[in-house]
Amino acid sequence: MNRYLRRSARTHLALATILALAGAVTACGPGGGGDSSSGDNLTMWTFKQSHVAALQQAAESFKQKTGIGVTVEAITPDDAFIARVQAAAQTRNLPDIFEVHTNGDDFTFGGAGLLEDLADEATWTDRYLPAVAVEGTVTERYYRQSLEKGAKTAGIKLDQRFSVPLTIGTxxxxxxxxxxxxxxxxxxxxxxxxxxxxxxxxxxxxxxxxxxxxxxxxxxxxxxxxxxxxxxxxxxxxxxxxxxxxxxxxxxxxxxxxxxxxxxxxxxxxxxxxxxxxxxxxxxxxxxxxxxxxxxxxxxxxxxxxxxxxxxxxxxxxxxxxxxxxxxxxxxxLAPFALTGLSVSATTKNKEGAVSWLEHLAQPDVAARFAKDALDIPPVNLGDDPAGTLGPVLGAMISSFGSGADAYNxxxxxxxxxxxxxxxxxxxxxxxxxxxxxxxxxxxxxxxxxxxxxxxxx
Incomplete structure (x- = not known):
């Protein structure tokens, strides 16, 4: 499905589920031994079936470059994805990388201890369009929301970063x-x-x-x-x-x-x-x-x-x-914002490799190929002629992006x-x-x- 309403309307985990996730991660601890990855192969879960083939294509070039394989699995719809994450946390069988709803599931998972803080590792964000370069970071607004009674993002801290953007739009x-x-x-x-x-x-x-x-x-x-x-x-x-x-x-x-x-x-x-x-x-x-x-x-x-x-x-x-x-x-x-992002599991056995995969997807040529294969817009700055790179339909949408007082946000x-x-x-x-x-x-x-x-x- 392609339902994207206002961020406040996105589906998040119920509070009871968050507590279950937090308890499971506390039990297994960082770097726990029950996850499904091995050092030379990474696993990735997404809730977007339309992204699977594009991610697999990117994984081929990543393996040629690094020797690390990436296995991509789609779990749909969103409710099934959430249930799978909950079950995997309880059995210590989390993937290395998640695709998440930006400023939503990433903060929920991060607050529960499921994700690595990428604030220091995400060193390539100058490749992103300025409007989305810091998406996935806990700002003052999101931190204050996490302190409210019953908040589904309880546990996040100011300036933590739990995802980097994969797709953007408006x-x-x-x-x-x-x-x-x-x-x-x-x-x-x-x-x-x-x-x-x-x-x-x-x-x-x-x-x-x-x-x-x-x-x-x-x-x-x-x-x-x-x-x-x-x-x-x-x-x-x-x-x-x-x-x-x-x-x-x-x-x-x-x-x-x-x-x-x-x-x-x-x-x-x-x-x-x-x-x-x-x-x-x-x-x-x-x-x-x-x-x-x-x-x-x-x-x-x-x-x-x-x-x-x-x-x-x-x-x-x-x-x-x-x-x-x-x-x-x-x-x-129209002001763009991040729709989905990439997060690294706190239990991965290969954090360096997982972070390298995130960085690989932010390379302009890889991002452009992903966009054309997935028919989705990447966060990466593709220059002054997006239509020449991605074709007229995606290019026209990117050309509609703007910022400042002339952009509807x-x-x-x-x-x-x-x-x-x-x-x-x-x-x-x-x-x-x-x-x-x-x-x-x-x-x-x-x-x-x-x-x-x-x-x-x-």
């Missing part, structure tokens, strides 16, 4: 069927929101039955965070965007700015694929891959899933959610009230679109009532 990527665009007379990706809405209309006019846009509204935050919020950021700029989540009636959803954002978002309502409000994220992606929709909104991570399910990447055009023509940030970009939640529940807010937004049960003023008032309640309870 939300707010639109996928379009290239052949259907061409048949509707569309020859290039839309550059503005108005162009985007026009393209939606042109394709649906040409294909009334399957020309629509799909998204996994069964997880309601997809519509809000993957489509509406990037557009709103481009329309209003950072200050205007963050004001939407305030209690100030001159700035929030009931303000002229707030209503204008909702009116602009509402422009896509006629073009939703019928029934999209019932779809999971995977279902929405499958609808696109199988031709039942002509557009889908997802993230950089969606490409591999589409390919696995029969969609030819050569028939895909990708572009970031564009800003409105008169927006405050006309050249809107879905990981920045500092403007939201502490108790903010994105799913509740997004479910209210669905009353406007796709459900058409509320008009713009009613939707604005509903959103603001919920947000005011969170501020009142801070």
């Amino acid at each position: 939300f707010g990527i639109v996928y379009a069927n290239k052949e259907r665009l061409a048949a509707a007379g569309v020859t290039e990706a839309p550059k503005t929101w108005e162009d985007f809405v026009g393209v939606l209309g042109a394709v649906q006019k040409a294909r009334p039955r399957d020309g629509g846009l799909s998204i996994g509204f069964q997880a309601p935050t997809t519509g809000m965070e993957w489509l509406m919020q990037p557009m709103a950021y481009g329309k209003l700029g950072r200050a205007g965007f963050t004001g939407l989540f305030s209690r100030d009636p001159a700035l929030n959803w009931t303000s002229p700015n707030g209503r204008a954002v909702l009116e602009t978002y509402h422009q896509v309502t006629p073009y939703w694929m019928p029934g999209t409000q019932t779809l999971t994220i995977d279902d929405a992606d499958l609808a696109f891959a199988q031709g039942r929709s002509s557009f889908v909104v997802g993230g950089t991570f969606t490409l591999a899933f589409l390919s696995q399910n029969g969609m030819d990447p050569a028939n895909i055009v990708t572009f970031p959610v564009p800003a409105p023509r008169d927006g405050a940030v006309p050249e809107l970009s 879905p990981g920045d939640t500092t403007h939201q009230p502490p108790s903010y529940d994105a799913a509740v807010v997004a479910r209210s937004l669905m009353e406007l679109t796709p459900l058409r049960k509320a008009d713009v003023p009613t939707a604005a008032a509903g959103l603001q009532k919920i947000i005011d309640g969170y501020w009142a309870g801070r």
